[in-house]
Amino acid sequence: MLILALDTATPAITVAVHDGERVVGEARGEGAMAHGELLAPAIRDALAQAGATMDDLTDVAVGVGPGPFTGLRVGVVTALTLSGSLGLAPHGVCTLDVLAAEAGDGELLVATDARRKEVYWARYVDGRRVEGPEVSKPADLAARFPGLPVHGRGGRLYADVLAHVPGVDDPSAAALAGLVARGEAQELPLEPLYLRRPDATPQVSTKRA
């Protein structure tokens, strides 16, 4: 087994190669607007570090969001294309689950930046997602789950209203690959979790027929 794992749902572009036992290659890139540029070189670098080629891969795992659409799509279409052409087994995993995997046990929230003064979030009990993902205003989330610890960059950004626990800010593909390798991932279809509709208003009445 050799898994290529990647996530582009946040500004932290992350790639890992995992042989079923451990992470054998890892690469990162940082840039909110540079997913399209940074992902492919990071895949190349992670594979090189693993001493592997694309032909050696058996599985591809991708964080399917939620996250800002344009960057998110870069990762998802990359995974779709690799899976579709190389015949790799596809694994879609909620990006918030990847953060939760590193956040510890007990009941907690994971939140990432949804822009527009909102967060993407989900609720976990002992690493299992029990609610979400959803998108909400930080104050609404705090009112709904008073005092519940919040992990992730979304918690850090709105630490004034959320009970932020420092530690894990961004998802890591190593954690994603680990979830899949251990068979612990709550797998989802390989398609983006948008949670929001496109910003567009249908045209109102045309003038005359």
Next chain:
Amino acid sequence: MTSEPLVLGIESSCDETGVGIVRGTELLSNAVSSSMEEHVRFGGVVPEVASRAHLEAMVPTLEQAYRDSGVHVKDVDAIAVTCGPGLTGALLVGVAAAKALALAYDKPLYGVNHLVGHVAVDQLEHGRYDERTAALLVSGGHTSLLLVDDIVTDVQLLGETIDDAAGEAFDKVARVLGLPYPGGPHIDRAAREGDPKAISFPRGLTTGRDMEKHRFDFSFSGLKSAVVRHVQHEERMGRSFAVADVAASFQDAVCDVLTAKTIDACVEHGVKRLVLGGGVAANRRLREYAEERAKKAGVELRVPPPVLCTDNGAMIAALGSEVVRRGLEPSRLDLAVDSSMPVNQVLAA
């Protein structure tokens, strides 16, 4: 090497997901999935809607191109992809897919210019360019007049729209006339019953100082406003106006100015061959004017079939194949999209 480069091309700059495969100037497959229907209720292309559709269509369109040609990406010499100009989010989907394929099969990747692809595609129909050529590219997103001395190394922009693209003007006028989106084909149809001389609509940038500064540029926003004013005036006067006459007169104004300036440019630059491209190249009146005026000026007119005029992957493969044939360096794996990529940049680093 005697065999021509076998290239797979990916296009996703607007609302068409295209994958084409060519060998040199031979077209092997041209699979296109359009999200046009999804934009109808918005009256125009919504970038986010287009981007979502590209993501869903990408793998099925690739597979269709393999099936149609019997060629798999693992067999090609190179992968070409549109990296601009176009909608950033839409471009990114095609570029990410192209990079994934380049990585998966260790193929050279070429990020190429969408507009120059519209010119290169004619090579699949009429053979290689062997002389100075002008290209008029007219669509919902572009209105550009190019001078091509070499399809890879020497492409210049002679003129372009300074406001709306011609296709955009068709869409907006169609809305005012109560005709569906996309406006081009519906206005063309309505215009058949109308009198193109019924209303005298303005020809943008054709007089005095405008001709000094913008001789080969276009403007359609004033024309669009004139149509709106005309319709409102008729309604205010309680008169029912003839949609066919407005459609015909508007279409005539657009096509007159497009072709007049293009032929003027051909004469000015000693060009003996003109190529049309883009969705509006299918317009009946545009083709009539172009044929008549090109003939008069002694210019050979080439119009690729409609399926190659609208956005498609074959045009990107055709340009990619030409780039490969010249032995140019592939683009880097960190290739970026460029929503306003200039036409004199045919290949991105």
